[in-house]
Amino acid sequence: MPQFAPNSWEARADDNVMYGFTDLPSLHARGPVVLTHGTGINVHDVHGRSYLDANSGLWNMVAGFDHKGLAEAAKAQYDRFPGYHAFFGRLSDKTVELSEKLVEVSPFESGKVFFTNSGSEANDTMVKMLWFINTVMGRPEKRKIITRFNAYHGVTAVSASMTAKPYNQWFGLPLADFVHVECPHYWREGQPGESEAAFVARLAASLESRILAEGPETIAGFFAEPVMGAGGVIVPPMAYFPAVQAVLRKYDIPLISDEVICGFGRTGTVWGCESFGFQPDAIISSKNLTAGYFPMGAVILGPKLAAELMEASEKIEEFVHGFTASGNPVGCAVALKAIDVILNEGLIDNVRALAPQFRARMDALLEMPNIGEARGIGLMGALEAVKDKDTKTPFGPEVSVSERIANRCTDNGLICRPLGQAIVLCPPFIITPSEMDHMFDMLEKSLREVF
Ligand code: PLP
Numbered sequence: 118m119p120q121f122a123p124n125s126w127e128a129r130a131d132d133n134v135m136y137g138f139t140d141l142p143s144l145h146a147r148g149p150v151v152l153t154h155g156t157g158i159n160v161h162d163v164h165g166r167s168y169l170d171a172n173s174g175l176w177n178m179v180a181g182f183d184h185k186g187l188a189e190a191a192k193a194q195y196d197r198f199p200g201y202h203a204f205f206g207r208l209s210d211k212t213v214e215l216s217e218k219l220v221e222v223s224p225f226e227s228g229k230v231f232f233t234n235s236g237s238e239a240n241d242t243m244v245k246m247l248w249f250i251n252t253v254m255g256r257p258e259k260r261k262i263i264t265r266f267n268a269y270h271g272v273t274a275v276s277a278s279m280t281a282k283p284y285n286q287w288f289g290l291p292l293a294d295f296v297h298v299e300c301p302h303y304w305r306e307g308q309p310g311e312s313e314a315a316f317v318a319r320l321a322a323s324l325e326s327r328i329l330a331e332g333p334e335t336i337a338g339f340f341a342e343p344v345m346g347a348g349g350v351i352v353p354p355m356a357y358f359p360a361v362q363a364v365l366r367k368y369d370i371p372l373i374s375d376e377v378i379c380g381f382g383r384t385g386t387v388w389g390c391e392s393f394g395f396q397p398d399a400i401i402s403s404k405n406l407t408a409g410y411f412p413m414g415a416v417i418l419g420p421k422l423a424a425e426l427m428e429a430s431e432k433i434e435e436f437v438h439g440f441t442a443s444g445n446p447v448g449c450a451v452a453l454k455a456i457d458v459i460l461n462e463g464l465i466d467n468v469r470a471l472a473p474q475f476r477a478r479m480d481a482l483l484e485m486p487n488i489g490e491a492r493g494i495g496l497m498g499a500l501e502a503v504k505d506k507d508t509k510t511p512f513g514p515e516v517s518v519s520e521r522i523a524n525r526c527t528d529n530g531l532i533c534r535p536l537g538q539a540i541v542l543c544p545p546f547i548i549t550p551s552e553m554d555h556m557f558d559m560l561e562k563s564l565r566e567v568f
Contacts, residue, residue, distance in 0.1 A: 121148055126149075126151040126163045127148035127149060127151070130148075130149045130151060131148075131149075134149075136149075140517070140520055143517075143520055143524065147524065150162050150168070150527065150532075151163045154182070154183075155170070155178075155181070155182020155183055156181075156182060156183050157181045157182065157183065157547065158170060158173075158181050158182070158544060158545045158547060158548055158552060159182070160182060160532070166530070167530060168527065168530050168531060168532045169530060169531050169532065169544075169552065169555065169556055169559065170182075170532045170544075170545070171531055171532060171533045171542045171543070171544045171556050171560075172532050172533055172534045172541070172542075172543060173409070173543050173544060173545045174409050175404070175409075176346060176378050176383070176404055176405075176497075176543050177403075177404035177405055177407075177408065177409035178408065178409040178545055179381070179382065179383075179405050179408050179409070179459065179464060179545050179546040179547070180408040180455065180458050180459070180462075180464065180545065180546065180547060181545050181547045184408065184410075184458065186454055186458060187408055187410045187451060187454050187455060187458065188410070190450050190451050190453070190454035191410060191411065191447055191450065191451050193450070194211065194446055194447045194449075194450035194451070195447055197446075198211075198446050199446070199447060200442070200445055200446065200447065201444075201445070201446055202439070202441055202442070202443060202444065202445075203232060203439070203443045203444030204439055204443070208444055209444065209446035209449065210446075211446040211449035211450045211453065212232070212444035212446060212449050214449065214453060215230070215232075215444075215449040215452050215453050216229075216230040218453060218456060219402070219415060219417050219456075220417070222387060222456065222460070223388075223400060223417050223419075224388060224390060224391065224396060224397070224400075224419075225417070225418075225419040225420060226420060227420045227423070228417055228418050228419050228420055228423050229417075229418045229423040229426070229427070230415050230416065230417050230418070231246075231415065231416045231418070231439075231443070232413065232414070232415050232440075232443045232444040232445075232448070232449075233403075233413070233414035233415065233416070233440055233443065234412050234413060234414060234440055234442050234443075235271070235403060235412060235413075235414045236270075236271055236276075236375075236377035236401065236402075236403035236404065236414050237270070237271025237272050237273040237276040237277075237414075238271075238273060238276075238414055238440065239377070239401045239402065239403055239414035239415060239416050240270045240271050240273075240275065240276040240279060240340065240375060240401055241271070241273045241275040241276050242416050242438060243338075243340075243373055243399060243401060243416050244262055244275050244276075244279070244337075244338070245275075245438055246416065246418070246422070246426055246436075246438075247262075247337040247338045247371065248260055248337065249426070249429055249430075249436065249437075249438070250422075250425045250426055250429045251337055253429035253430075253432050253433055254425070254428070254429055254432075256334070258334065258335050259334060259335060259336065259337050260294045260335065260337050261294050261295070261296050261331055261335050261336045261337060262278075262279060262294060262295050262296065262336075262337055262338055262339075262340065263296045263297075263298060263324075263327070263328075263336060263338070263339045263340070263370075264279040264280070264281060264295065264296075264297055264298075264339075264340050264341070265281065265297065265298055265299065265300050265301070265341060265345070266281045266297050266298070266299060266300045267281065267282070267300040267302070267345055267348035267349070267351065268280060268281060268300070268340075268341065268342060268345055268348060268375075269282070269342070269345065269346060269347030269348055270340060270342075270375055274288075274290065274292060275292065277290050277291070278290050278291035278292045278295040279291075279295060279340055281297040296327065296331060296336075298320075298323065298324050298327055299320050299323055299324075300345070300348065300351060301316075301317075301320055301351065301353035301354065301357045302351045303316050303353075303354055304489075304490045304492070304501075304509075305490075305501075305509070313354045313356070314354075314356060316354065317354050317356045317357050317360050318360070320357065320360070320361075321360035321361060321363070321364050324361060324364050325364045325367075328364070328368055328370070333368040333369075333370070336368065336370050337370075337371075338370060338371045338372075338373055338398075339361070339365050339370055339371070339372050339373065340373045340375055340401075341358075341361070341372070341373070341374065341375065342374075342375045342376075342377070342378065342379065342389070343358070343374060343376065343379045343384065343388075343389025343390055343392060343393045344378070344379055344383075344384060344389060344393075344494060344497060346377075346378035346379070346497065346541075346543075347378075347536065348536075349499050349501070349536045349537050349539040349541065350492055350493055350497050350498055350499035350536075350539070350541055350543075351492075352492050352493065352494050353393065355393065355394065357393070358390070358393045358394060358395035359394050359395060361395075362395045362396070371398040371399065371421075371422060372395065372396075372397050372398055373397060373398060373399045373400075373401060374388070374389065374390045374395070374397035374399070374400050374401070375401045376388055376389055376390070376400050376401060376402050377401055377402065377403045377404050377414070378404060378497070378543075379392075379497075380400065380402045380404075380405055380406070381402070381405035381406065381455075381456070381459050381465075382405065382459055382464055382465040382468050382495070382546055383405065383468070383495050383496060383497050383543065384468075384494050384495040384497070385465065385468050385469045385472055385494065385495035385496075386465070387460070387465065388400065392494065392495070397419065398418075398419050398421060398422050399416060399417060399418045399419055399422050400416075400417040400419075401414070401415075401416060401417075402414065402415045402416075402417060403415070405455070405459065406452050406455065406456075407448060407451045407452045407455050408451075408455035408458060408459065410451045410455065411445075411447060411448040411451040411452070412448070413445070413448040413449075413451075413452055459546070464546040464547065465546070467546055467547065467548070468495050468496045468546050469495070471496065471548065471550065471553055472494070472495050472496060474550060474553055474554075475493065475496055475498060475542075475553060476493065476498070478553070478554070478557040479491040479493060479498050479500065479542075479557075482500055482557075482560075482561065482564065485564055485565075485568060486506065486568060487502050487503060487504070487506070487518075487568045488500050488501070488502060488503075488506075488564070489501045489502065489503030489506050489509055490503075493542075496543060496544055496546060496548070497541075497542070497543045498541070498542045498543070499536070499539040499540065499541045499542070500539060500540045500542075501538060501539045502518045502519060502522070502538045502539065502540070503538070511538050512538055517535070518538060518567070519535030519536065519537065519538050519539060519540050520535045521567050522535065522540050522563055522564060522567050523535040523540065525563035525564075525566050525567055526540075526559065526560060526563040528563075529559045529562055529563050530559060531556060531559040531560060531563065533560065540560070542556070542560070544556060
């Protein structure tokens, strides 16, 4: 067990905090980083050390850590009407305004919005919507949900079942009715000599075979992140989503875009589906929705699913689902401000403007002996560490090389995320060119210390 100074922040954290998604051996050796505040894209700890947060908190603090307008929007709404639900025919004016705004900025001509507290709950809610529609409309066998290996959709029992990660075995998940298909990572999953076009064709054909094997009448929906984020920034080939969409349309299977990470600018467009050329039937949003200043998620239904859900709900008189804080007025006020900031303070323009510098600095690191792939789009990227570049042989699971790199980075004043054997970078959208260079300088120094 760790030995931290009595009554230190580290000891107090260790005594009382149950850590999630945290490598405990590394934590016990090093102690947690206990943070007090943030300025711009930097966060500061109880010992006065500062870190450039290339992880944007957890992808979400895209406007930085001290945006006055966002804090003021929250404060003003706390003073005006601090909390309310959105049920029984009552809801706040801000909830109405935000629903209207989300439909306006969505890729849909019309639609409906349902609010949750997180991305996991939004995915859970979307699955329940599909199950509800199909059950009420007399096709209860249409329940299966298709997602891809390596996807991340959340931690509730349903969204974890959509998340095809090996650690789910420790919870006895997935639940029944969840089907997992191939991950579109061409660099890792492409067969020897297979072109990118042939890889896409193979995955689309395999999806179709799986749908036929399961029975198209049993499939309720296909969920996908435009770019897999927590899977290690897996950028699909450009032809992938159009090919998948064609298969899904053939069997009338809704395509749900999980935009929890990509939505509101991360890939350089408002929605990730815009960057990858597909038209979803619904969108799952969270994280950037409030720029991280309030916990909130949303399901944005396109016109077809909105009409189907209304029809089913009217049939039994109500859609029997919701959370106490669904449509919380403070969350809605913050989201309205966050959308305004992201769209009108040049944040997405900055993502687009800085993407070439981001890419060039990532690509330059490919010269290092153990960096096998540099991948990314917009301001999300990953560097894959490999034992042997020519054969793409990964380091064994016993060597958490990405954890070692991330720890060196922390020591050098940079927060970035180890994911599998990759190091992930997703800085706030307000990053400047000189901060970008500083970020990569610290990363390069840390990589050289490890390799
Ligand atoms: N979907 C995606 C694509 C995510 O990346 C995440 C979280 O990182 C979630 C869903 C779950 O969101 P939350 O952690 O808010 O429950």
